[in-house]
Amino acid sequence: MNKQNLLSAHHLFTLRLLLSLLGTYIGYSYRHTSHDYWFVMIFLFTVIAIAPDYYQFKQQGDNLKELINRLLHWAGGLAAGIVVYAYHHSGRIFHEEAGLIVLLILALTTYLDGIKRGWRCIFAGLFLGLITVCIAYFDSYIWQLITLAAVAIVYSHYRQND
Numbered sequence: 460m461n462k463q464n465l466l467s468a469h470h471l472f473t474l475r476l477l478l479s480l481l482g483t484y485i486g487y488s489y490r491h492t493s494h495d496y497w498f499v500m501i502f503l504f505t506v507i508a509i510a511p512d513y514y515q516f517k518q519q520g521d522n523l524k525e526l527i528n529r530l531l532h533w534a535g536g537l538a539a540g541i542v543v544y545a546y547h548h549s550g551r552i553f554h555e556e557a558g559l560i561v562l563l564i565l566a567l568t569t570y571l572d573g574i575k576r577g578w579r580c581i582f583a584g585l586f587l588g589l590i591t592v593c594i595a596y597f598d599s600y601i602w603q604l605i606t607l608a609a610v611a612i613v614y615s616h617y618r619q620n621d
Contacts, residue, residue, distance in 0.1 A: 466511045469619045472579040474507060475569070476608045479587055483604055486558065486594045493594075494547060494558035501540040501565050505533040508572055508580075529572070536568030562591045582611055 464470070482500060486493040512526045540561050547557035570584025586608065593600035 466514055468579050469615045471507050472615050473612050475583045480608055483590050491554045494554055497558050497561040498540055498544055501537055508533055536564055539564045559591055559595055
């Protein structure tokens with residue numbers, strides 16, 4: 460399989476939304492352990508965000524500054540997530556709050572990454588923010604979020620050249 464096709468904006472967008480929906484289910488069903496999932500997702504979303512730039516750097520060697528900027532941006536999100544996780548382990552904040560805070564950090568980091576990357580990252584960040592609000596305030600939200608994600612994936616498929 461072609462690595463460039465695998466790292467396309469559409470495929471990475473689809474992966475982000477599917478991981479977000481999995482986290483939605485975990486946040487709904489296992490509220491006390493969702494903080495672990497979202498903490499791991501900060502690392503995984505960092506890899507997803509950096510992979511295309513790293514691949515391009517390895518192929519062409521001309522975008523080192525862009526790669527470093529992306530690494531610094533996501534390192535900030537990782538650092539904030541580590542601080543929240545440390546607060547959680549020290550007993551300063553509870554399980555559910557830690558999960559929501561880490562999810563909010565992930566949403567903000569993804570959204571801000573989208574300002575340079577394009578509408579897919581912006582949408583993924585907004586989607587993660589919406590998940591945060593749904594987990595915090597609503598009892599039934601999974602099917603509505605699945606529908607929204609499906610519509611966004613279909614739209615992204617038809618706009619693959621963006």
